[in-house]
Amino acid sequence: MSTSRLANLLKNADRVLVFTGAGMSTGSGIPDFRGPQGVWKRRRPVYYDEFMTSYEARVLHWDFKLEGWLQFRDAKPNQAHLALSELDQMGRLDALVTQNIDGLHQLAGHPEGRVIELHGTNREIECQTCGKRMDPDPIFAQFERTRKPPLCECGGFLKPATISFGQAMPYDKLTGAFAAASRADLVFAIGSTLEVEPAASIPRSAKEHGALYVIINQGTTAQDHLADLRIEGDATAILPDAVDELRKLLGR
Ligand SMILES: [Zn+2]
Incomplete structure (x- = not known):
């Protein structure tokens, strides 16, 4: 079952990068x-x-x-935002990069300085x-x-x-995100169709640097062919179970 597989991947990884897109927040009404x-x-x-x-x-x-x-x-953070925040508190998350502009990761408890908001x-x-x-x-x-x-x-x-159309992305955000991608050994792309560049290059870059690549999304994405594990579905249903399972695996 994919939940326990996800939990095992999270347990065995040293540096986890999570990349989130719009599908992360549709469950919050955005x-x-x-x-x-x-x-x-x-x-x-x-x-x-x-x-x-x-x-x-x-x-x-x-x-x-x-x-x-x-x-x-x-808007309020949903179960998927809360699960990622919990993952961070468990010390299992190296970096969180988001395409979203809603600030819901921070409202879920993710420290402000640890969320890279590309847009x-x-x-x-x-x-x-x-x-x-x-x-x-x-x-x-x-x-x-x-x-x-x-x-x-x-x-x-x-x-x-x-960031408006035609406006450059902040250089420090991009370099921070690509640095996280280059050191990751596990990358999750969650709720993104992975079509918008340069943002979508970030999880792909992690994969190119040797990270295991997990894509969780409702509907196909532009990078499905690159994924080591592709899970079809809603992050609000999948992530809380995976984090619960991880907590059991870690004996907490
Ligand atoms: Zn002014």
Whole structure:
């Protein structure tokens, strides 16, 4: 049975890398933006250059972010997030890299500095000039009231701290993630279709460096052919059982 196989792999590995995608959070009510009902089927994404050069594009982007804000703000971690946090507390997790912008790994108890958020976070607003970070609630309330794209006190454009289309991923996040990939001996890709680059290169790079590769997802992924173990299904059903089993194996 795959649960006990997963637990055994986790027990025998020295450096486990976990990579998570949208499927991790659908059980928390966060929609998959790229899925069949995803937002990009009805909205045109605003590219970073447009955001920085066009007032109308900034209104459009803030309107899009406002639409999803309450759902993000009120989302709670699910059983799969909690299981990964437990794995970390058991000292069985070397690194956690996520494509998600919902901050749910941290809300599940994962220490802030130990989650590599490749695509940034929706839980903070960032000034594009001075880099100051702030709490989203009052800024969304201001935009909702005025419909004017908010500005920092320095005059810079404020933007939710997610990586926009056409915006480079933070160099330190990418290098941290690839470093974790190069030292991993076991890598899990969970809830990702593994189509978005360069993020999807991270678990693949771990595999290329010799790690055992486990893919857990509902539906096929772009890297199924590379997996040593491919589990079809929902992480919220699979991970808690695997971590329970691991705890028994470790006698805790
Ligand atoms: Zn500023």
